[in-house]
Amino acid sequence: MPKSELHYRIEFLKTLLVVGLIGVSLDASCLAADPPKYTGPGSCASPSCHGGVAPRSDNSVWQNEYSTWVVKDKHAQAYTVLSNPVAVRMAKILELSSSADTAPKCLACHTLDVPAADRARTFDLADGVSCESCHGPASNWLGPHTTKGWTHQQSIDAGMYDDRDLISRSQKCLTCHLGTSEKFVDHQMIAAGHPDLYFELASFSAVMPKHWQEPRDREPRQDAWIEVRALAVGQAVQLSQQLRRVARNAQGPNWPEYSELDCFACHHGLTAALESWRQKLGYTDRRAGNPPWNLSRFVVLRSIAAEDRSGAPHLSQEIDRLYRLIGDTSPDRSQIATRASAVADIADRLAQRMMSLPFDQAATLRLLKSISGDADYISSQDERAAEQAAMALDSLFVVYTRNGRVDNADAVRDAIHALFKQLDDPSSYSAPKFAQQMRVVNGLLK
Secondary structure (H helix, E strand, O other): OOOOHHHHHHHHHHHHHHOOOOOOOOOHHHHHOOOOOEOOHHHHOOOOOOOOOOOOOOOOOOOOHHHHHHHHOHHHHOOHHHHOHHHHHHHHHOOOOOOOOOOHHHHHHHOOOOOHHHEOOOOOHHHOOOHHHHHOOOOOOOOHHHOOOOOHHHHHHOOOOOOOOHHHHHHHHHHHHOOOOOOOOOHHHHHHOOOOOOOOHHHHHHOOOOOOOOHHHOOOOOOOOHHHHHHHHHHHHHHHHHHHHHHHHHOOOOOOOHHHEOHHHOOOOOOOHHHOHHHHHOOOOOOOOOOOEOOHHHHHHHHHHHHHOOOHHHHHHHHHHHHHHHOOOOOOHHHHHHHHHHHHHHHHHHHHHHHHOOOOHHHHHHHHHHHHHOHHHHHHOOHHHHHHHHHHHHHHHHHHHHOOOOOOHHHHHHHHHHHHHOOOOHHHOOHHHHHHHHHHHHHHOO
16 A cells, blocks of 8 residues: 555654654764664655655755655565566466565565664565665664755765765666676576566666756756766676676576576577578577577677777677687586676776766767667677667667757657667567668768
C-alpha cells in the first residue's frame, strides 16, 4: 500500500529522535562519532526538505526530489515486483529457500538490504531502492546538511556517497545494473526469467526521471555538456566493471559463464542458411559454434576513446586479444582473468581522463558521426551492441540540439528513433538493416 504524506511526516520526526537531532547541537564531529545508520526515505519526505510538489528555483536543490522518486521512479517499485507472478515462478525454478520478496539473492538489488544493526527504527525494506541506496546511510548527515553553510563535502565526510562524481555515480549504479561478487545476475537467473542486464548512464539517468541538478542547472552555469561527459565516463566505467566480472567468473567454478557472452548468438529466430545474416557474416576470431563475448560495453566506447587520442588503439588491441581468448575452443581461464584485469585498469584510466576532457559542440558532433559511421562493426556485434549505439546517439543528439540550432533536427530524431524500432523484437534483429539505418543517421548529421 502507498504510504501517506502524514505517515512520512511522523516517520521523519521519529527519525530525528532516533538519530538525536532534536534538542541537541548539530555538531558534525559529534554525529560522525556514531556508526552511521540507514533511516529510510521518510527522513527525506517532508515538504520543507525533499517532499515538495513542484521544483524550486530559489535554492541549490529543487526540494521535490523525494516526490519525483516515489511517484515516477521505477526504483521505488523495485521491491514490489518481487511479488509478481514472474518473480514467484523464478523463485520456484531457482529452488530458493524462501519467496523472492524475502530471499537475500533478490533483496540484494531490489531493495536496500543492509544488516539489521545498520537500520534505524524508521527503516523499511518495502521502500525498495530508496534514497540511501545511492546516497549512503543518512543518520550522521541528515540534520546537519539542512543547516546554513553546510557543504556537500561535509556531508561526504559524514558518510554521504559522492554521486556528483561521475565515476562514483557510474560505479554505484553498476553494483546492481551489472553486479558485483556479492550480487549478480548469471545465466541461471536469466534462464529462470530475470531480464538480461544492460546499462547506459546518460540514457538511464534521463528516463528515471532526474531528481537532481547537474552543474548546468546551477548558478553560475557550467559544463553545458555534462551529459556527454556522463556518457563517456559511464561507458568507460561499465567496460571496466564488466572486465572485472569476466576476471572473477573465469576463476570461478562455472566457466564459461554464459551471461558474459552474446545472448543472441544462440537466442535468435532461425532462418534458412541462405537467408541468415549471421552465417553470411562468418565467425571472425572465433570457432563457428562458440558463442562470442558480449562486446556491447565496448562498441560505443571505441568511438569515445578516440577523443582521448592517447589510449584508443591500445584499448582496441587488448579488447581484440581478449575476445579471441574467450572465443577459443579451449580457453585458458587464468590467462583470461589476468588479461581482463589488465584491460580493466586501462578502462579505469580512460574514465579518469574523460572526467577532464573538454566536450563541446564540435566534439559532440564528432561522436555522433563516429558512432553512426561505425555501422558495420557495431551492428555485427548483435542486438545488445546495437542497443548501446541507439541509446548513445539519442543521448548525444538531445544535448547537441539543446546547445545549438540544428536545421534538420526532426529528421535526425526520426532516424534515431527508427533505430530503436529495430530493437523491439531482439530475436529477429538484423545487423544489415540496423547498419543501413545507422548510415541514414550518419548521412543526416552536418
